[in-house]
Amino acid sequence: MTEVTDILSVDWDVPRKPYPAKVLTLATGEKMVVREASREEVPQLLKAIRPLLDAPSEFYDLVAARTFAELLGWYRYRVRNEYCLAGVVDGKLVGLVNNRMFNKDLCISLHTIAIRRGRSIGAHLFAAKQEHAIEYLGAKEIFVTAESPRGFDRWMIEWSLESRPDVQHELGGAKAWVLTRENYYKNKHRQVFGDRPVPDDVYKRSLHFEIIEPDIMRGESD
Amino acid sequence: MEKMMGVKCKSCGRVFYPKRSTCLSCRSQEVEEVELGDRCKLVTYTELYAIPIGVHKIPLVLGIVEFDNGARATGQIEADHVKIGMQLKPVWGPLRTIGRMEVFGFKFTQP
Amino acid sequence: MPRKVVIIGCGMSKFGRRDDKDLMGLLVEASTASLADANIGGKDIDAIYVSSMLSGELSHQTATASALADELSLLPAAADRIENGPASGGSAVKNAYAAVASGLFDTVLVTGGEKMRHVAGATVTDLLATMTHPTAEYMQGATLPSLAAMFTRLYMERYGVEPRHLALVAIKNHRNALKNPYAHIHREITLEGIYSKPEAELNNPVVSDPLRLYYSCPITDGAASIVITSAENARKFSDAPVAIAGIGQATDTLAVHQREDPTVLRAVQISSQRAFDMAKSKPKEIDVAELHDAFEILEIAESEDAGFFEKGTAHKAVEKGVTALDGDLPINPSGGLKARGHPVGATGVAQIVELTWQLRGDAGGRQVSGAEQGYSCNFGGFGNNVLSFVLKRGD
Numbered sequence: 001m002t003e004v005t006d007i008l009s010v011d012w013d014v015p016r017k018p019y020p021a022k023v024l025t026l027a028t029g030e031k032m033v034v035r036e037a038s039r040e041e042v043p044q045l046l047k048a049i050r051p052l053l054d055a056p057s058e059f060y061d062l063v064a065a066r067t068f069a070e071l072l073g074w075y076r077y078r079v080r081n082e083y084c085l086a087g088v089v090d091g092k093l094v095g096l097v098n099n100r101m102f103n104k105d106l107c108i109s110l111h112t113i114a115i116r117r118g119r120s121i122g123a124h125l126f127a128a129k130q131e132h133a134i135e136y137l138g139a140k141e142i143f144v145t146a147e148s149p150r151g152f153d154r155w156m157i158e159w160s161l162e163s164r165p166d167v168q169h170e171l172g173g174a175k176a177w178v179l180t181r182e183n184y185y186k187n188k189h190r191q192v193f194g195d196r197p198v199p200d201d202v203y204k205r206s207l208h209f210e211i212i213e214p215d216i217m218r219g220e221s222d
Numbered sequence: 223m224e225k226m227m228g229v230k231c232k233s234c235g236r237v238f239y240p241k242r243s244t245c246l247s248c249r250s251q252e253v254e255e256v257e258l259g260d261r262c263k264l265v266t267y268t269e270l271y272a273i274p275i276g277v278h279k280i281p282l283v284l285g286i287v288e289f290d291n292g293a294r295a296t297g298q299i300e301a302d303h304v305k306i307g308m309q310l311k312p313v314w315g316p317l318r319t320i321g322r323m324e325v326f327g328f329k330f331t332q333p
Numbered sequence: 334m335p336r337k338v339v340i341i342g343c344g345m346s347k348f349g350r351r352d353d354k355d356l357m358g359l360l361v362e363a364s365t366a367s368l369a370d371a372n373i374g375g376k377d378i379d380a381i382y383v384s385s386m387l388s389g390e391l392s393h394q395t396a397t398a399s400a401l402a403d404e405l406s407l408l409p410a411a412a413d414r415i416e417n418g419p420a421s422g423g424s425a426v427k428n429a430y431a432a433v434a435s436g437l438f439d440t441v442l443v444t445g446g447e448k449m450r451h452v453a454g455a456t457v458t459d460l461l462a463t464m465t466h467p468t469a470e471y472m473q474g475a476t477l478p479s480l481a482a483m484f485t486r487l488y489m490e491r492y493g494v495e496p497r498h499l500a501l502v503a504i505k506n507h508r509n510a511l512k513n514p515y516a517h518i519h520r521e522i523t524l525e526g527i528y529s530k531p532e533a534e535l536n537n538p539v540v541s542d543p544l545r546l547y548y549s550c551p552i553t554d555g556a557a558s559i560v561i562t563s564a565e566n567a568r569k570f571s572d573a574p575v576a577i578a579g580i581g582q583a584t585d586t587l588a589v590h591q592r593e594d595p596t597v598l599r600a601v602q603i604s605s606q607r608a609f610d611m612a613k614s615k616p617k618e619i620d621v622a623e624l625h626d627a628f629e630i631l632e633i634a635e636s637e638d639a640g641f642f643e644k645g646t647a648h649k650a651v652e653k654g655v656t657a658l659d660g661d662l663p664i665n666p667s668g669g670l671k672a673r674g675h676p677v678g679a680t681g682v683a684q685i686v687e688l689t690w691q692l693r694g695d696a697g698g699r700q701v702s703g704a705e706q707g708y709s710c711n712f713g714g715f716g717n718n719v720l721s722f723v724l725k726r727g728d
Contacts, residue, residue, distance in 0.1 A: 027536040029523030123535045193532035240469045268482035270541040274459035277474040284479050286590045294590040297473050318474045
């Protein structure tokens with residue numbers, strides 16, 4: 001029994017490096033804190049994205065289903081080296097992104113969910129997880145794919161993603177694109193933003209986030 | 223070899239592109255075809271990211287060019303470093319698709 | 334002797350992404366509102382004009398006016414669909430005006446509408462691009478935003494307009510729309526968020542440089558409607574008529590590159606002059622204006638070419654707050670195309686609906702106090718077909 005448990009259970013096997021929180025301004029003037037979410041927060045994150053399993057459009061349901069599995073898997077020690085960054089505005093969770101380190105050189109970018117839409121939240125969080133992977137986790141390259149073409153076609157150009165037909169992304173074996181360390185630094189100035197450190201009171205406010213109904217479930221997309 | 227053609231008003235001499243049957247300046251209907259030539263310069267441009275259905279290049283660089291004879295044209299610009307005032311020349315090539323049809327026309331490159 | 338024409342009723346649908354209704358549903362929503370506002374029965378409507386640019390392409394329906402006459406049980410009223418690109422609404426109002434002024438019809442319903450959000454953006458962009466020059470522009474892959482971008486670049490070079498000015502116009506219009514329950518967008522935006530902070534690069538991404546997301550209007554579903562009749566007839570229905578005092582229309586070259594000076598909107602200048610002449614009025618008598626800011630640069634350019642500011646100076650007026658709701662000449666109190674939204678066929682009519690509310694004192698939290706005369710500019714193509722209107726309180 002112990003042998004089987006040992007094989008099935010996975011945890012970190014590359015050094016964990018925290019993501020230093022940052023704060024940035026959205027088009028509306030609202031301040032979004034981007035901070036790492038802890039394993040202990042996973043039940044809250046699951047609650048936040050659960051409604052999206054019934055999302056009516058744009059692959060939100062598939063993205064939510066896969067992200068749900070990834071976060072739950074991390075929580076239950078069945079996914080290795082996973083990170084999640086949360087976007088918090090005014091104490092409310094407005095978006096999250098996740099990825100995992102395959103090994104110390106390769107990061108697999110998993111998902112990006114914008115709970116509140118129309119404010120480039122997804123774009124900022126996507127950039128933050130690449131920032132984390134390259135600048136803090138030391139990844140040399142990142143495999144990226146997408147379920148929805150929306151937004152991805154833009155990211156392909158903006159990040160100079162290179163197509164890698166020899167590689168299958170672990171998300172269903174879809175085509176993989178690669179963000180190299182070189183291209184990250186080449187594009188960083190137009191993609192990665194935010195101020196550090198986050199002022200104490202703002203950071204504290206972001207620690208216990210409130211869960212809000214995702215815009216797409218309210219039929220709201222501008 | 224496709225040559226870029228415009229029309230010239232026989233009355234007042236103004237040259238137009240694309241071809242038209244009347245003169246915008248003097249309303250004369252006496253117009254004749256003329257070659258626009260190989261030399262034009264870039265008046266203004268843009269890099270379009272929100273491409274429409276049928277365009278397969280992103281970004282699409284578009285510009286307004288002006289020929290020595292005063293005629294202007296709008297078209298795709300293919301150059302490494304786009305600069306206002308730069309010299310360009312018209313070349314024939316594929317522009318986009320409309321429905322399933324491939325559409326050809328003049329675009330502008332470095333001479 | 335042409336009769337004086339007045340507006341006795343107006344109304345509009347909520348603008349936005351309207352998954353709850355099809356095009357006919359939106360036209361009915363707006364028409365029902367304006368007919369109720371005019372306190373008029375169907376039997377009194379002699380004719381209807383319906384403006385919609387893409388009802389055929391996007392809703393598979395070309396006989397839009399005939400369909401609305403049927404749906405509203407206005408048969409056997411005369412009915413025409415009017416198409417003039419983004420100036421369809423203005424053209425419909427003009428045609429309706431001419432019909433009433435000439436005595437051909439007495440009481441006419443004008444409704445403009447568009448349903449556009451149910452198809453992919455790239456498809457709508459392509460269909461809208463069909464209003465450009467077919468061989469000189471469309472074939473090249475040019476779109477309205479790309480033409481607006483080149484226009485913006487030339488304007489910036491020539492007159493010193495900066496992206497910050499475009500941002501200020503967008504911010505003003507968003508703020509105004511917060512007080513407009515019918516507007517598409519109810520969201521405040523800030524200069525920090527869309528312009529000054531580095532993250533504005535992602536918040537306000539390039540669409541076609543130098544044009545960015547927040548310097549162009551959204552794609553919107555919606556409809557707007559007015560009921561007009563002769564001044565004499567109006568006394569039967571309304572004690573607060575608003576007169577259509579002046580109308581002007583003018584065309585310019587189809588291809589933007591063909592214009593002597595592409596930064597000068599000749600069709601705005603001429604149509605505006607004609608409207609003021611007919612109304613026996615002048616720009617300085619205007620208390621409130623609704624301009625066609627499909628791109629924020631156009632609010633600046635139109636305000637100059639319509640005669641409100643000297644060419645090349647409107648951006649300074651924007652900076653000083655002259656065009657804000659509490660300024661000397663409030664422009665786009667409704668939120669404009671930027672925040673009220675731009676269902677293409679509806680816009681020209683929606684501008685007139687807003688002016689009617691303003692001149693009646695019914696504009697709620699966005700009321701321009703004491704408004705007696707209003708001006709609107711409905712811009713077709715990229716400035717190749719423009720209608721201007723001057724409205725006056727009373728008959």
